Amino acid sequence: MEKINEIAQFEELVESKEPFFLLKHSTTCPVSAAAFEEYKAFxxxxxxxxxxxYLAVRESRELSNYIAETANIRHESPQVIFFKNGQPEWNESHWKITKDNLASIR
Structure with missing residues (x-):
């Protein structure tokens, strides 16, 4: 699991066309902390x-907003987005971010 902070880092991931998960989370929210633990476990x-x-929304607000705009997915926090072939394929937020839900995505 790697932290990203810059739009260029995100663009590089998307352009690679390799599948990846991205977690947007808040470092001050207990729901986000639980989602982060589920994400790490997965x-x-x-x-x-x-x-x-992953990215911390408060530290990387510009990147978080950019992802919401380019993926055309309303921002939520916590939120996981699965990208495949450079496109968002799935997303979920809050208490629905569980190890089992993440494992069901391929």
Missing amino acids: LGEAGTNQKGY
Whole structure:
């Protein structure tokens, strides 16, 4: 799991066309903290070779807004977006961010 802060980093990920998950979260919200733990558990599970990235919304507001605009997905926090072939394929927010929900996405 890698933290991103810049629009250029996000653009590089999208342009690679490789599938990846992106978590947008708040470092001050308990719901976001729970989602972050579920996300870490999912990515750390044996046999999971999914690529995962995250950003802290307060630190990277410009990037968070950019992703919402370019993906055409209303911003929420916490929020996970799965990108495949450079396009958003799935997204979920708040308490629906669970290890099991994430594992069901391919």
